[in-house]
Amino acid sequence: MDLVLFLTFALIAVVCAINMSLQRHPVSSALSLIGVMVSLAVLYVLLGAEFIAAAQLVVYSGAIMVLFLFVIMLLNAGSEKLSFKSGTAQFLGLPLLAILLALASWVITDATAAARPVKFGSFTAGGPREVGWELFTKYLLPFEVTSILILIAIAGAYRLANKEMD
């Protein structure tokens, strides 16, 4: 059952990801990206990380992508047109893609060679309590630094928006 669900949603994620780059219209691309994020959330649940899955739903597909879609609609971006003018892209595109994929897979297999294979249901410490505990004990410094970083970003956004208004 777990394997069937994993394969289904992994397939959906990959198809949506490919579809995202193939679609010409920004709204279609954004929707495909949402598909990727939602299927990733399902994969998190299958691996036992419920809190991360919920955070993925609330933050990425619920807030960030709504903002993306909002901006796309606000700017009323239309479909892109292919010009077929870039010779570099035409001849080097596929080989570069192949090299990138090969590099990525090599790095991943190299880094995870020593790790044990993941089994469904073997990881159970993914609830909100466990994640919160880890965040506020082991990873307290990175957590606080990240929040200060976000605060700086908010201040910067406020400054920029204020400049526009004057």
Place this chain on the structure above:
Amino acid sequence: MDYLLVSLIKIAIIAPALLATLAYVVWVERKVIAHVQLRVGPYFVGPHGLLQPIADAIKLLTKEDFIPSGVNHFFYWLAPWLGLMFAVTGIAVIPLGPVVDIFGVKTNLGLADLNIGLLWILGLAGMGVYGIALAGWSSNNKYALLGAMRSAAQMISYELPMALTLAAPLLISNSLNLREIVDTQAGFVFGFVPNWNLFTGFQLLGFVLYMICAFAETNRIPFDLPEAENELVAGFHSEYSSMKFAAFFMAEYCNMLIACSIATTLYLGGWHPLVPAAAAQFVPTLLFGGAAAVLFYHGLNPGRPTDRYSFPVFGVIFAGLALLFLVPGLGPILNHLFWFLGKVAFLMFFFIWVRATLPRFRYDQLMKIAWLFLFPVALMNLVLTAAGVSFFGK
């Protein structure tokens, strides 16, 4: 018994009940608004217009499904069902009652028991925007687009104070599981004050904040800017007809139902009764019996000629309901459902009541309320609750 089979049976009961409720909430809303405005409301289809929802459903099903020119077909078709799907899925995690024993099978009253129940609801609420946003964008209509933009901006803005407000009862209950949150609100303080977050958790402010955000999140008056009919025709669903329009309608009422259920679960103690348990089991019987008595009385002294026949019939139905709560075995289960659904029904009535009385906000006022009032106050409420929990424990 098999978990899957029990779940399927529960779905088979809850799904039709939900659809029927959604249809009849519309009837209740029209009736209540009509009576607030000194009209009678739907009256001709069935006794007191009771068959009106069925007539409406038939009308919507058989209506022409008109697709205007220049729409983006795929998204135009997808949007209403996306909205409805995210709305209906939320019902799955709402706990309707405690673990009960039916024919020897122990099961929860409610579909799923997630330990991230509340986050699930928040996630779905965030996803619900897509239905509206895509509908407005794909319709190729500037009013629809304006409605969709307003909706997206409004929902992002109000999600923030709502999440902050909901964090306060979580601090008190120390769990994200809706069932556990309800369990921590069992019992009474001093023997008569129910141990709900609203009372003993000092969350009156939080409850009011949550209700304001819920009005905005469900696009209801006074925050129904996305479909303001005197500015935007009908907002995001201007171009929709037939069942696609009905899907938006159902999604809106389903969202309302979920918002009220969450308020009941987090602040009003879920299925725990308002009065101590010894008296609580007779409250539904007394209430329905009283309603039956009033109906019989008015049937004998009718205001309108047809009331002589319709009121006693309703009276018999209510008397039957009252007796149903006294049946051993079935009574206690119904009693839990009565308290939960009663609270939800009261909050739904409140939503309708507000719609009948309040005018609409202006758009800039709507944004100001969210960012300059609700957000700081929700933050203050959270900090105060956190201080209270850390000083006094719970």
